[in-house]
Every structure is written in C-alpha cells, then in structure tokens.
Amino acid sequence: MKRLTSRKRIEVLVDAPLLKRVKTMAEEAGIIGYTVIPTLEGKGAQGEWRDERVSGGVGSKVIFLTIVSEERATAFLDQLEPILDCV
Amino acid sequence: MKRLTSRKRIEVLVDAPLLKRVKTMAEEAGIIGYTVIPTLEGKGAQGEWRDERVSGGVGSKVIFLTIVSEERATAFLDQLEPILDCV
Amino acid sequence: MKRLTSRKRIEVLVDAPLLKRVKTMAEEAGIIGYTVIPTLEGKGAQGEWRDERVSGGVGSKVIFLTIVSEERATAFLDQLEPILDCV
Amino acid sequence: MDTLLSPVILFFVLGALAAFARSDLAIPEAISKGISLYLMAAIGLKGGILVAESGFTTDLLLAALAGLVLSFTIPVVAFFILRGFGRLDPINAGAVAAHYGSVSVVTFVTGQEVLTSSGLAPAGYMVAVLALMETPAIIVGLYMASRYATNGSAGTTSSRELLHETLLNGSVVLLTGSFIIGIMIGKEGFATIAPVFETGFRGMLCFFLLDMGLIAARRLREARSLTMRLVFLGLVFPLVNGIIGVLLGLMIGLDVGSTVALAILAASASYIAVPAAMRLALPEADSGLYLSMSLAVTFPFNIIIGIPLFTQITVWMAGS
Amino acid sequence: MDTLLSPVILFFVLGALAAFARSDLAIPEAISKGISLYLMAAIGLKGGILVAESGFTTDLLLAALAGLVLSFTIPVVAFFILRGFGRLDPINAGAVAAHYGSVSVVTFVTGQEVLTSSGLAPAGYMVAVLALMETPAIIVGLYMASRYATNGSAGTTSSRELLHETLLNGSVVLLTGSFIIGIMIGKEGFATIAPVFETGFRGMLCFFLLDMGLIAARRLREARSLTMRLVFLGLVFPLVNGIIGVLLGLMIGLDVGSTVALAILAASASYIAVPAAMRLALPEADSGLYLSMSLAVTFPFNIIIGIPLFTQITVWMAGS
Amino acid sequence: MDTLLSPVILFFVLGALAAFARSDLAIPEAISKGISLYLMAAIGLKGGILVAESGFTTDLLLAALAGLVLSFTIPVVAFFILRGFGRLDPINAGAVAAHYGSVSVVTFVTGQEVLTSSGLAPAGYMVAVLALMETPAIIVGLYMASRYATNGSAGTTSSRELLHETLLNGSVVLLTGSFIIGIMIGKEGFATIAPVFETGFRGMLCFFLLDMGLIAARRLREARSLTMRLVFLGLVFPLVNGIIGVLLGLMIGLDVGSTVALAILAASASYIAVPAAMRLALPEADSGLYLSMSLAVTFPFNIIIGIPLFTQITVWMAGS
Numbered sequence A, B, C: 001m002k003r004l005t006s007r008k009r010i011e012v013l014v015d016a017p018l019l020k021r022v023k024t025m026a027e028e029a030g031i032i033g034y035t036v037i038p039t040l041e042g043k044g045a046q047g048e049w050r051d052e053r054v055s056g057g058v059g060s061k062v063i064f065l066t067i068v069s070e071e072r073a074t075a076f077l078d079q080l081e082p083i084l085d086c087v
Numbered sequence D, E, F: 001m002d003t004l005l006s007p008v009i010l011f012f013v014l015g016a017l018a019a020f021a022r023s024d025l026a027i028p029e030a031i032s033k034g035i036s037l038y039l040m041a042a043i044g045l046k047g048g049i050l051v052a053e054s055g056f057t058t059d060l061l062l063a064a065l066a067g068l069v070l071s072f073t074i075p076v077v078a079f080f081i082l083r084g085f086g087r088l089d090p091i092n093a094g095a096v097a098a099h100y101g102s103v104s105v106v107t108f109v110t111g112q113e114v115l116t117s118s119g120l121a122p123a124g125y126m127v128a129v130l131a132l133m134e135t136p137a138i139i140v141g142l143y144m145a146s147r148y149a150t151n152g153s154a155g156t157t158s159s160r161e162l163l164h165e166t167l168l169n170g171s172v173v174l175l176t177g178s179f180i181i182g183i184m185i186g187k188e189g190f191a192t193i194a195p196v197f198e199t200g201f202r203g204m205l206c207f208f209l210l211d212m213g214l215i216a217a218r219r220l221r222e223a224r225s226l227t228m229r230l231v232f233l234g235l236v237f238p239l240v241n242g243i244i245g246v247l248l249g250l251m252i253g254l255d256v257g258s259t260v261a262l263a264i265l266a267a268s269a270s271y272i273a274v275p276a277a278m279r280l281a282l283p284e285a286d287s288g289l290y291l292s293m294s295l296a297v298t299f300p301f302n303i304i305i306g307i308p309l310f311t312q313i314t315v316w317m318a319g320s
C-alpha cells in the first residue's frame, strides 16, 4: 500500500442545475478529476425534497465528489464559500 | 476553512420499506438533516440482492446519510441498535 | 456504541462491465460483504464520461464499496493493483 | 398446450432461461416499475368500464364475498401448515401465510389474457374482487404471528401506521383509483385512451413477464432459506387454493371465466403489497424467504401450470 | 362538467388524492422524464404538420405577436404585484414573475386535448406561439430582479451563459426541433410514426397527469414559504392573464379554439424551463417558492378551473 | 434525398445538432435502455414470424454463410490496416477490428425501415444473419490482439468466461430468444402483440435515434484519442465493407432488399455486445477509442450516407 498519498475527500451536495457551476469552480481551483453520484431525497433546514425530474432538474440534487490535495481542497472551498448557502 | 466543525458522518444501509422507520428514529434523536442515496446491488451474510423495484421495494436498499454532532450520533445509534440486524 | 470495531472503507470506481472482475477479486481476498452504488458522470485524466447505458454498459461506472478489516483491505488492494489503471 | 405457446408465457420462459444461463439480460428497474404501474391502471380501467356496463349485480356481491372469505381463511390454514410441516417459526409463518391469502396482480392479468383469448373472458367485477383481496390477509397474517410469537417486534409497528401503509400502498391505490375512473368514464370516455391502455396491453405484458422470468429464476438460484419442504408447500398451496377457488366459484354460480379468475386469485401469492407491509411490520421475518416462495416458486407454477389446469378443471366440472 | 370527467383530468385528481392521503404511489423519475419528452416531441410534430398544411398565415403572425407581447408584459406587472401585495424581495419577485410570463407545456397540451374533444381544436401554429413564449419572460424577470435588487448575485451569471442555457434548454430544443421536423415531413411522413406520437398521446397524458397530481399535492403539503397572499396571487394571476388572453385572441380575430389556447398560454406558469434557468441565474431565490406557486397552485387551477372557464368565456363572447 | 427526410433520420440529426450546440437535452438512461431492449425484441419477433412463413430456404443458408464469412474476415483485414495505416498497437487494433466485424442492431433496423418504406423490405431471415454476425468477430479480434501483442492482459480472461459473456450477452439473448418465439407463435400468435411490437416500432425508433444523435455528437466532441487517420478509417471501413456486402449479396442471388441489408450488416460496427466484451477481455484497450469510432464516426456515416448509397448501388447493379 506504499502508493497511497494523503488526500482530502470533498463531497458537495448540489442542486442539479447548479452542478455546472460547481464544475467550473473545481476547474478554476485546479481540480481535474471528479465523480457525480445521484441522490433520491433529503431533508434539511429548508424542508424536504425528493427527486422529481419534471421540474427542469430543480429540486433534484446530486453529490459532486472529488478527491484532491489539501491545497486544492482549500482553494476549492474558498471558491465555493459564497454560494454555499444556495448550493 | 474556519467554518468547519467536527461532525460524525453516519451511513445506514436500509431496506427501502424500512427507510420511513429510520427517518422517524433520526427525528427522535433530534436529527434534522439527511440525504438518501440509491444503491444497485450488494452481498452480505444473508446472500446477494439487486435492485428490483417490482416487489414493493423489498430487496431494494438505500443509504441514509446524515452528518451530525457526536452527541446526536450516539442517540441515533442507540435508537437504531435494536433493529440493526433487520435493517 | 461498544460494538464498533476499526475497519477500512474501500471504494473502487469501476467500469460497469469490469464489476464482475472486482467482485471476484474481493471474494479471493476473503471479502464477503459489499454494496454497489451508481454514479452519473465524471471526469479524469482520460476525459469526461456520462452514464449512457446503450453501449453495453461501457462508459458507465459504479462504485464498489466494502468495509473490511485492515488485513483484508491490504489483500484486496494488492489484488486490484495490476488492473488499477484500467479499472 | 395452447397456453404455453402464448407469447406472454414464452417471454416468461425466455427470461427464466436467460437468468438460469446467467445472461446479463436485465430490464432497467424504472421500466419494470413503470410497466407494473401501467398494468394496474389498465386492469383497473378495464374492470371499471365493464362494471359500468353491467351494473352492480348479485354475482358481483357473491364473488366479492367469496374472495373475502378466501383471503381471511387461507392465511389461517396456511399458518399452521407452515408452522407444522414447514417448520417455520411463528414470525416467518405469519409473514408467508399473508402472502398466500393475498393475490398477485400479474398472475391475474396473465390468466385474464389467456382466458380472453380462449373466449372465456372473466366478468369485469373480478377486478374489484382482486382489489378487495389484496389487503385482508396482511391483517390475518400479522395477527397469527403476534398471537403465537413469544417475543420479537411482531406488533411494534402501530396498527394505525400499518393500516395506513397497507390500504394506501401505491399499487392498491392505483388499481382501485383506476377502477373508479373506469366506472366514471365508461366505454365512451375510454375510447380515446384505449390505444394505450387496451391495444398495447398484451405487448407490455410480454415485456413485464420477460422481467418476471428473470427475477423469478435469479431468486430461485440465489435463495438460501428455501428448504425442500417450503418449495413443496409453494407448489401445494396454489394447487389446493386454486381448486378450492374453482369449487367456490361454481358453487356461487359464476360463469366459467370468472370461476377460473377466482381460482387464480386464490392460488396466487402477493409479491408487491404484502412484502412491503411485512418488511415494515415484521422486520425480523426473512424477506428472502417469502419473496422466494412467492416469486420463484408459486408465480411460475401458476403461470405455467395453474392457469391452464384451473381452466381445464372448471370447463370439465361446469360441463358435467 | 364534461371536462372534469375526462380521463386525463381524473388521473390528475387521483394522483392528488393519493398524495394528500400520503400513499407511497410514485412514478419512477425516469418514466416521468421520458413521458415529458414524449409529450414535447408529439406536440411539436403535430403543430408542425398542421402548419405545413395551412402554410404561414397572417393569423399565425398575429398570434405569435400577441404571445410575445404577453410574455414581455406579464412579468413586469407581476413583478410589482409580487413586490407590493406579495411582500417578496426583488430577487424572489423577479424569479416568480418570470414563471408567469412563460408557459406550461402540459397545461397547453391538456387544454388542447379538452378542446379537441369538444370539437374546438386550436390551430397548429399555436405550438409555435407556445415555443416563442417559453423564454422571453426569463430575460424580463432577471432584468427586473437585477434592476431592483440592492445586492446579491442577480447578474453574476454572464448573460451569454444564461442565454445559452435558456435557448438551448432541452425542452425548448425538443419542442422546436420536433415542430420543424413536423413541417419537413408533413402529413404523409407522419403516417408511419403516428401510432406512437398521435394514437398513444392521450393515454400517455393520463399517466403524466397522474404524476403531476402526485407532485403538485406533495409540493403543496410540504410548501413552507407559501404565504396566503402568495397562494392568492397564484390563483389570481392565471385568472386575470387568461382573461386578457381571451380578449387579445378575439381582438386579433383568432378562432375560438386558438383563442382559448392563447388564454391558456397566458394563464399558465412554466415549471420546466424557467425554474432551471432561475436556479442558475438567481441561486439566492427560493426554489421551493416558485415551484410551489407554479406546480402546486397555478397548475391545478388551470387544469381544473382555468381551461373550462376560458372556454366558456370565449364561446360566450365569440357568440355574442 | 427521400431517406434524409424520413422522420427517423431527422430525429437523429436533431439529437446531433442539440448535442453540438451543447443543449442539455437528454433521454434518461433507463428509457434508452428500455427502448433498446424493445427494438431487439421487436426485430427478433418480426424476423421469426417471417421465417416461420417462408420456411428454411437455401437463400437463408447462403445469406447466413455470407454473413459468417464476412464476420470472420473483416476483423483480420481491419486489424492489419489499423496497425499499419491507423498506427494502433495490437491491443487497440484487435479491439477496434472486432467492432467492425460485428454488427449494429440499430443501423440494421434503420436500414430495414428505410428499405421497407421504399418497397424493398429485406427477407425475414436477415435477422438470423444479424444474430449470427454479432459474436464471431469478438473471437477473431481477441485472437489477433493476443497473437501480436507482446505483453499485457490479452488473454488473462479465461476463454470460457469470455465465451459465456459473449454468447449470453443480454442483447444477443433477447434478439435470438425473440426470433425463436417469433418462429413458435407465427403470424397468428403475433396479432395480439403486434400493436406494441409492430405498429409502435417506427415511433420508438425515432426516439431512440434522437438519443443516438445526442450520444454520437457528444462522443465526437469529447473524443480525445481519435486521430484524423482513425476518423478516416471509420469512414472507409463501412464504405468498403458495405460495397463488399453488396457484391456478395448479389453474387449469392439475394433479392435487392436482403442484399442491401447484408451490406448494412457488413458496413456497421457494433456498439453494444462488442464494447462490453472488449472492456472485459482487453481492459487495457482504450474504450473511448473504439466507442468513438463505432458510435461517433461509423454509425452516423451509415445512417446518413451508407444506407441510401448501398441501396442505390444495389438497385443499379441488380438492374443492369
């Protein structure tokens, strides 16, 4: 297991229509690799939602998963910060 | 990254028809936020399964994911304990 | 929470047609339990992909998730190593 | 013989063969679920329209009564046989018994198709009987389990929650709702949607049975808790219940088609509403067990042997 | 009354009742999405074929102009009402206003079905008007939001990116593309694909409205930010806009069916293209708010009350 | 020209244009997969029924033989050209070569639709030829790769596992199974399921080709490993193989429609069974490469240019 290096795993739960924006931010933070995972439903301070693709993807959320170096993680999170509430 | 606080990440793999029950337990443990993630198939001591929605969701499993404070995590796990085998 | 023991969580992102092979390797490493999680799209050094099931599953990827003892984790990773690039 | 050459049955066999040969053929779950909903809506509409034409008759009432009697008594008898001969504990016996007291929509639909193409279409009200028989067995099965179980969660789910879960199960709601819509719109209102809900019905059923063949065979291959005794019961239950259904149907004076339909309802085991309810109400019961018996043993038996057999018996008894 | 007995509407009601009763009935999202795409392709093709037959007429041009005028003015007026009476901040007012200026394809389609079965089929070019009205309101709504908002991201998305997003939204592309294909292939070329795109249309619409009923009722139940004032506006907007549509349609000399169609377009609120654009352009706006108003208040109002009402009014005014 | 105005082709073009313009139009994968399975079942049934009527003829045997010869020889020749002119290593050359020796079901189906609507319907047994041609090329391609590769995993998958994987690939099983069901039920048994499997066929194909247009164009846009030389080969292979197919078909005395069908089979490249097998057997091969060549270059070429061209050539040669 010598080939393992230390990395940060970042998972961002994002409204489907905003995924594009998160990708751009990741790119700007120098992140090349990511994987997107589906979700079914959830609940939070703003209430419940469940995946219903009819409304143009709004109300559907996906998980943007990326495994990056500590440094890039910081850059990415700094980028994300202003929209963290609305994502 | 000053806004980060220490949290427990709990993932419960649960039979789709029992999800409702896990949600109730989470609520009783004071957990407000969660996200549900789909799965495709799996294998364990009780054999193999794969998602086949025809049988009323039985045999389909989902992941109940919640990120909570240590204290709530303990309360939730205590709640879950009696049904852990059957979940 | 006394019943908790230390385990390794391994997630392998794998091309859908190669999943069968990863399962075999896990079995050979003595791993009994696993869960497979779907993904939607991703990007890496080899470019972008998105789930399009028409091409015989090629180009679709899934996450093979298993939670195992450290020892089995090592055995499994050793097995995986030769195909890690192509998986 | 003719039944076996129906495309619907052949697709079921194709699915089963593919799964036994370990082919990776698979219908996406969203598609199966969608077709399953389509079949319920179509069968409900069709039944409602027929009832709208024939009105509420005494035959309807008698058939409904017969159905209810069957769905209350079958689980009780099945419970004791599963306990004794089947060697199951009370929890699992109750869970399995509930499945046999309830009904399988797709078995019914397949029977209806086969009967219709032999000129023996059952009466429209049999759909109402189908809807009525879906849920009572759940309550009986749970009662048996909680009465004889010494411990365990049998009964931890509040009965109100359970009743809600059962009566508002998606498939029950869609079937009943479509039946009522069918009564409301009648034959005329149906004409414009018939291309989807009637003309396309058999083709969709082929697709669905292809999937059922895959699922049944995979379950059979992977079933762990299925003992030979349970497989045996999974064959005997539909046989005996089906014959009781034939006798009951003829006794109350139903026509041949409707009698066979009643037999099929008695013989069939639920694989949608009941498993979902049992998973919630009896989480310690082994879901692999009841699904395997219902889906992998009894369902194929009814499709391939039960339907033609009950038809033969009924035709023969009605003729004599 | 007759409208309410249409199977299409009854399935909508069934879905809503099931959701209110908290049934677990659910259509897989892939199926809803698939049917939604099917409806766009079918409506586009049908419109294109009708236009290919009738050619480009002055009626078409006038209807298009009327549609454009409505989709530019409705959001401006709605914005100020939402700000004042509705007590919304500029961002949310802009987002909601854009929805009412745009249109709902399924409301249009349902209206068209109801009208056709009453012998009042709208002209084919109304599909072109539908396509034209989808996007302008987005730009107007955003303009209002950014003009009156004192801070926030209103405007951070580059307008080029937004224009791209809006004009190339999947539903807009499919509708417009199918319309053009319809014009190209004409009635003859359509014949071979008509069994899917025409004969099956109503049945598919039933299924889709079942799902819409479920979604609308669930949204209504879970809506948090919906105040009584906003519910009131969600009912008044379609009523007033629909009546304006009737007047405008009759003024420019459209036939009865097309006038009602224009009214429905004016009255309906988008729930596909606009929410997607707003989520991107105004991420601070509350998506629960605009989706609830559009899907859970205005959509049911139009389906159950709006369509028959606008038809009555138009028939009455055209007759006098 | 007429071919290009077929709705089926126009939907393909619409999908491609939408993807090039970066629209977010997308068909849910479950729907594409479902339609793909539907097309296989429908084409299999149709072929089986036609063969049930015409019986096993020498034409059938000759066509089958011609198909087999093509699927064994094409990959060998393609391998050396890909190595030399294409500058690929043996692993990738073997993987790509296998694709061209095998066939694309949807290209075949599209060709059949176009031919049928020109009154040149191919014989039913061409479906059997299609099924026969799906797998041999996989074995040939792997043999070439393992013979000329100096290292790597070419051959690590046990040949038994691979044979299983290939012959029991879901699409192969469904196509062959439906073909056999078609032979068993014949024209009469088919009548009741024809509304789904025949009447709806063209409309479903439109939908599927819309998706193929989207996928092909997206692949082309994102293809990284596609050199100009490989694009060139992706156009020349179908052209040359198609013409060889025409010559072979006429030589063995097939009718015009069946000759064109044989040409289309020769010209088409697999994008379902072969990629799945190659991903397993040759994991080091670049899946982006073979999928791009097959889906993004050769598939569109055949749909837009190949089918009408081979028809022209055959009609012309058969006439002279």
Ligand SMILES: Nc1ncnc2c1ncn2[C@@H]1O[C@H](COP(=O)(O)O)[C@@H](O)[C@H]1O
Residues within 6 Å of the ligand: A013, A041, A042, A043, A044, A045, A046, A047, A048, A049, B032, B033, B034, B035, B036, B065, B066, B067, B068
């Ligand atoms: N503690 C949590 N654990 C997991 N997911 C959460 C949690 N809180 C919120 N979420 C997810 O994030 C979404 C938005 O949260 P909120 O902004 O709090 O409504 C919710 O709908 C959930 O899907």
Ligand SMILES: Nc1ncnc2c1ncn2[C@@H]1O[C@H](COP(=O)(O)O)[C@@H](O)[C@H]1O
Residues within 6 Å of the ligand: B013, B041, B042, B043, B044, B045, B046, B047, B048, B049, C032, C033, C034, C035, C036, C065, C066, C067, C068
């Ligand atoms: N070690 C493991 N890692 C990941 N998932 C597991 C593991 N063990 C069990 N599972 C999942 O949990 C389900 C039930 O496990 P079991 O009760 O052991 O049959 C399995 O079907 C898997 O999906």
Ligand SMILES: Nc1ncnc2c1ncn2[C@@H]1O[C@H](COP(=O)(O)O)[C@@H](O)[C@H]1O
Residues within 6 Å of the ligand: A032, A033, A034, A035, A036, A065, A066, A067, A068, C013, C041, C042, C043, C044, C045, C046, C047, C048, C049
């Ligand atoms: N840093 C990363 N974080 C998460 N997923 C990744 C990362 N890098 C690669 N991936 C995933 O792995 C796939 C193959 O990566 P690659 O071999 O680099 O093209 C990508 O398409 C992504 O889905």
Ligand code: NA
Residues within 6 Å of the ligand: D074, D099, D100, D101, D102, D103, D104, D241, D265, D266, D267, D268, D269, D270
């Ligand atoms: Na029964």
Ligand code: NA
Residues within 6 Å of the ligand: E074, E099, E100, E101, E102, E103, E104, E241, E265, E266, E267, E268, E269, E270
């Ligand atoms: Na409007």
Ligand code: NA
Residues within 6 Å of the ligand: F074, F099, F100, F101, F102, F103, F104, F241, F265, F266, F267, F268, F269, F270
């Ligand atoms: Na070929």
